[in-house]
Amino acid sequence: xRVEYINPFVEAAFNVLKEVLVNSDVRRGELYLKSASTPVxxxxxxxxxxxxxxxxxxxxxxxxxxxxxxxxxxxEQLATLDDLAKATITELAxxxxxxxxxxxxxxxxxxxxxxxxxFTGDNMEVSDQDVEALIVPMExxxxxxxxxxxxxxxx
Amino acid sequence: xxxTTELTRNEDVQNAKKERLDKIDYKMVTFSLAGxxxxxxxxxxxxxxxxxxxTYVPNxxxxxxxxYNLRGDIISIIDMRILxxxxxxxxxxxxxxxxxxxxxxxxxxGVVVDSIDKVVGVASEAIQPPHPIFTDINVKYxxxxxxxxxxxxxxxxxxxxxAQKQEEKKEIVHxxxxxxxxxxxxxxxxxxxxxxxxxxxxxxxxxxxxxxxSVSPINKGWFERxxxxxxxxxxxxxxxxxxxxxxxxxxxGFYSPYTGAFWSSEYAAAVTGAxxxxxxxxxxxxxxxxxxxxxxxxxxxxxxxxxxxxxxxIWANDSDLLNISNAPNMTFEIDDVPEDFRExxxxxxxxxxxxxxxxxxxxxxxxxxxxxxxMPDVDLVVCRDLLSFLAPTEQSRVLxxxxxxxxxxxxxxxxxxxxIPVSEEWEQLRADPVVLxxxxx
Numbered sequence: 215x216r217v218e219y220i221n222p223f224v225e226a227a228f229n230v231l232k233e234v235l236v237n238s239d240v241r242r243g244e245l246y247l248k249s250a251s252t253p254v255x256x257x258x259x260x261x262x263x264x265x266x267x268x269x270x271x272x273x274x275x276x277x278x279x280x281x282x283x284x285x286x287x288x289x290e291q292l293a294t295l296d297d298l299a300k301a302t303i304t305e306l307a308x309x310x311x312x313x314x315x316x317x318x319x320x321x322x323x324x325x326x327x328x329x330x331x332x333f334t335g336d337n338m339e340v341s342d343q344d345v346e347a348l349i350v351p352m353e354x355x356x357x358x359x360x361x362x363x364x365x366x367x368x369x
Numbered sequence: 370x371x372x373t374t375e376l377t378r379n380e381d382v383q384n385a386k387k388e389r390l391d392k393i394d395y396k397m398v399t400f401s402l403a404g405x406x407x408x409x410x411x412x413x414x415x416x417x418x419x420x421x422x423x424t425y426v427p428n429x430x431x432x433x434x435x436x437y438n439l440r441g442d443i444i445s446i447i448d449m450r451i452l453x454x455x456x457x458x459x460x461x462x463x464x465x466x467x468x469x470x471x472x473x474x475x476x477x478x479g480v481v482v483d484s485i486d487k488v489v490g491v492a493s494e495a496i497q498p499p500h501p502i503f504t505d506i507n508v509k510y511x512x513x514x515x516x517x518x519x520x521x522x523x524x525x526x527x528x529x530x531x532a533q534k535q536e537e538k539k540e541i542v543h544x545x546x547x548x549x550x551x552x553x554x555x556x557x558x559x560x561x562x563x564x565x566x567x568x569x570x571x572x573x574x575x576x577x578x579x580x581x582x583s584v585s586p587i588n589k590g591w592f593e594r595x596x597x598x599x600x601x602x603x604x605x606x607x608x609x610x611x612x613x614x615x616x617x618x619x620x621x622g623f624y625s626p627y628t629g630a631f632w633s634s635e636y637a638a639a640v641t642g643a644x645x646x647x648x649x650x651x652x653x654x655x656x657x658x659x660x661x662x663x664x665x666x667x668x669x670x671x672x673x674x675x676x677x678x679x680x681x682x683i684w685a686n687d688s689d690l691l692n693i694s695n696a697p698n699m700t701f702e703i704d705d706v707p708e709d710f711r712e713x714x715x716x717x718x719x720x721x722x723x724x725x726x727x728x729x730x731x732x733x734x735x736x737x738x739x740x741x742x743x744m745p746d747v748d749l750v751v752c753r754d755l756l757s758f759l760a761p762t763e764q765s766r767v768l769x770x771x772x773x774x775x776x777x778x779x780x781x782x783x784x785x786x787x788x789i790p791v792s793e794e795w796e797q798l799r800a801d802p803v804v805l806x807x808x809x810x
Contacts, residue, residue, distance in 0.1 A: 217697055217733040220690075245690055249740035346740035366743050367732070 215348050215365050220245070222317035223271070223310075224350055227361050230310045234287050235354055243351030251341040252362060256280070257295070258338065259307035262328030263315075269365030271314075272340060272347075273307045279357030280334075286356065295334065304330045310361070393490040398469060399522055400482040403455040407482075408489065408515070408522040415472045417485050419465040420446075437479055439470065446479040452530075453507075458483065473531045489522065491515050496524065508567055568608045569596055572619065575609065579616035581758050582623075588757045591623060591786035625753045625785035626802060629660060632667035634709040636803070640668075641675040643800040644749075644780060652679040653747040655774060657738045657767075658755035659685035662696030662731075668751055669727045670710040684744040686736035696733045698722070738767050746776050754784035777810040 224242060231240045252272070257280040259273040275283070277295055283306065284299035285292045292299050307330045315325045340362075347364040397408035398417065423435030423446045432452040436445050446468070450457035468479045499511035512526035573592075576582040584592045599619060600608065610616045627636060652672065659665045665685040672681050687693040700720035703711065714721045736742075738755070750771050756764050771781060772794055780798075781789065782805050789795045789806050798805040 215735050217693055217735055220694070220735060247688065247735065247737050247740065249737070345743070346736060348735065 215247075215346070215363065216367065218321060218323070219318065219363070219365055220348060222314040222321070223348075223361065223363050226310050226314035226317060227350055227352055227359075230306070230313055231352055231354060231359070234306060234309070235283070235356065236286065238286075238355045241353040243353060245351075246349050247346050248349050248362070249346045251339055252347065254333070254338040254340055255360070256334065256336065256338075257303060258333045258340070259303050259330055260333070261307050261311040261330045263311075263325050263365060264328065265325040266323055267325060267365045267367055269345065269363070270342075271307070271311050272362040272364075273303070273310070274360040274362055275303075275357060277334070279354075279359060282356035283354070283359070300332050300334070304332045307332075392492045392494075395493040395496065396488055396490045397522070397524060399486040399489050400467070400469065401484050401486060402450055402453070402482055404483075406486070406520050406522045408524045409469065409471070409527055410512075410524070411488060413471050413473065413527050415470040415477060418468045418470055418479070420468050420479070421465040434481060439477075439479070442477060444470070444477045444479050446481060447531075448481045450481070450483070453510075471527055471531065473527055476531075478531055489517050491517050499523070507570070509571070569593075571609050572596065572599075575611075576616055576619065577760075579610065579613050580620060581760075582616075582620060583757065583759065583761050583764070585757075585761050585764055586790040587764060587783070587787050588623070590788065595619065595622065623754070623757070623784075623786050627663070627667070628754065629663060631663050631706055631710065632671070634707045637667055637671035637707070637709065639800055639803045640782065640805070641671050643798050643803065643805050644675070648676040648679045649748065650679060652676055652681045652749075653745060654681065654683040654749045654751065655742075655744055655747045655771075656683055656685040656751045657687075657742075658752060659687050659693065659696065659733070660689070661692050662699055662733060664751065664753065665696070665731055665733070666699070666723055666727065667710070668749075669723075669730045670713050672749075673713070673727065673730070674709070681730050683731045684734065684747075685731055686734040686738070688735070688737040690735055693733055693735055697728070697731075738770070739763055742770050742774065744774065747774050747779065748776055749780045749782070750775055751782045753782065754787070756783065757787060772808065775808045777808060779808050781806045781808065 224245070228240060228242060232238075252274075254272075255274050255276040257275050257277055261271045263269045263271065280303050281292055281295055281299060284295075284302040287302050287306065288298065308327075311327055311330070315327060318325055342364060345364040345366055347362045350361040350363065352359045352361065396411040398411055398414045399406055399408045401407065418439070420437055420439075423437050425435045426433060426445075429435075432448050434446040434448045436443050448457065449455075466481045467483070467485045468481060469485065471478045471480060496513035496515045499508050499514055510526055510530050511523055512529075513524045515522050515524060573584045576584070582588075610619055627633065632640075654668060654672070656665050656668060662685065665683055669681070669683055672679075685693075685696070687696075700717065700722045703714065703721050706714060706721070713724050713727045715724045739759075752771065756767060759767060768789070775781060781795070782803060783789065785802060785804060787804060788797070791797070794809060795806045796809055798807055
């Protein structure tokens with residue numbers, strides 16, 4: 215993945231999480247690369263990217279984390295991962311990706327977003343052949359959120 | 370008179386020797402592996418057993434046969450023959466195997482051998498240090514050799530074999546997996562020389578452990594030349610590499626000229642000089658392992674001058690995030706840049722950097738060559754000192770990828786001490802000091 219794309223995503227993830235989780239202790243783990251198939255922790259929000267590039271950003275977390283994050287964002291304790299909780303996680307994905315894309319736009323890269331979608335379930339796996347993904351692990355008091363960015367230049 | 374004293378002295382010596390042999394103070398359990406006799410110190414052996422139906426453990430190293438329930442204790446079962454790359458006779462599924470149960474550092478292991486023989490007692494003084502030509506097993510795992518009843522037993526140092534650190538274990542795993550096409554040298558081809566000179570094998574192993582440098586046909590020529598040099602350098606001293614510093618010293622001469630710096634004008638001219646004067650409208654370059662980006666910018670400048678008309682695009686990648694993250698915005702002192710490239714510089718706030726013309730040509734990517742390589746077909750691949758630092762299987766895979774991505778008559782540049790084995794696909798070009806290959810049409 216192009217070096218210039220990395221920082222905008224890392225910064226956006228950090229800023230947005232810090233903001234929505236109300237100044238809690240958000241930390242970034244070590245970045246690394248992963249190839250092809252990615253097991254999903256239980257809840258995955260996905261945003262597609264198009265424009266100069268093609269790719270997608272996947273926000274991966276387990277159910278407990280998703281529920282805890284959604285609870286904080288809504289300011290009330292949610293009991294189940296219902297429509298409201300799912301919509302909240304989707305919105306989180308949208309916020310982070312949009313902020314990253316805005317930063318990239320300032321650097322001169324043109325990206326478009328697709329509306330986010332959310333997947334929940336057990337033993338899910340995402341496979342996209344021929345793309346390696348950058349993993350940005352974010353540690354929050356609510357649990358771990360893995361941001362999985364796979365972007366390829368349009369040949 | 371003289372002769373009688375000599376005779377008696379001889380007799381004395383013989384008697385003394387006999388006495389020494391009679392004093393049995395070392396007992397070992399003996400067994401056979403691939404037709405040879407081996408022994409293990411009886412103090413390390415908990416018991417011997419016959420067992421089968423080991424429970425398979427997924428993802429374990431190839432020499433781990435599985436785990437076994439020994440009267441309530443779960444122990445791991447190691448196949449000694451696979452560990453040492455000896456031919457193992459195939460037994461019928463679930464047949465009973467001869468097992469030696471060992472106790473090493475509070476841990477209990479089961480070791481599968483061909484057949485257990487008996488307990489043999491010898492005098493510990495009669496045990497001689499190992500000699501490399503006795504055995505197929507790496508000398509560092511042997512504590513000695515002893516003769517008894519006209520049979521020669523090789524005594525294995527089980528502490529060494531099983532109490533090793535995780536790192537060393539990986540090394541063995543690597544050895545066990547290394548029977549892939551590009552890893553031609555070890556046993557068969559050069560077996561003769563290596564057997565006589567066992568140090569070369571150690572150096573090969575330790576270079577991989579410390580610096581992930583793997584000896585293969587790509588760098589075998591250099592490795593063997595360096596070994597002769599190394600022997601002279603160290604005289605009779607210790608040839609082996611004990612730490613990172615030793616490994617770095619051994620590899621010191623390996624790296625290509627201008628690693629981590631801009632290419633000199635002469636070097637760049639040698640590269641472009643070997644290439645045709647005309648190029649396609651779109652000229653693509655792949656530069657895996659570009660590090661901090663000095664190499665990539667050198668290529669960019671040299672090609673810009675050589676092919677002013679072409680639209681040149683360079684895909685530069687490295688799996689070291691720290692190194693590559695500064696590459697797109699690199700700044701430097703003007704004196705570091707060879708004169709030929711200075712026309713492409715612009716002065717900024719924090720020093721000189723390359724002009725937009727050059728920067729637009731280059732795309733730096735955080736990318737691991739072992740993953741899918743998605744760039745379009747390329748005219749030139751510059752891949753210096755990268756292949757040598759991949760495991761042998763990975764080397765053949767990446768070389769295959771390069772061959773696939775490269776257009777016909779495209780060029781491949783490898784490190785100053787590397788070469789691509791001659792084949793149907795590659796032909797070498799004379800371009801000293803640059804090592805260039807052309808993909809045959």
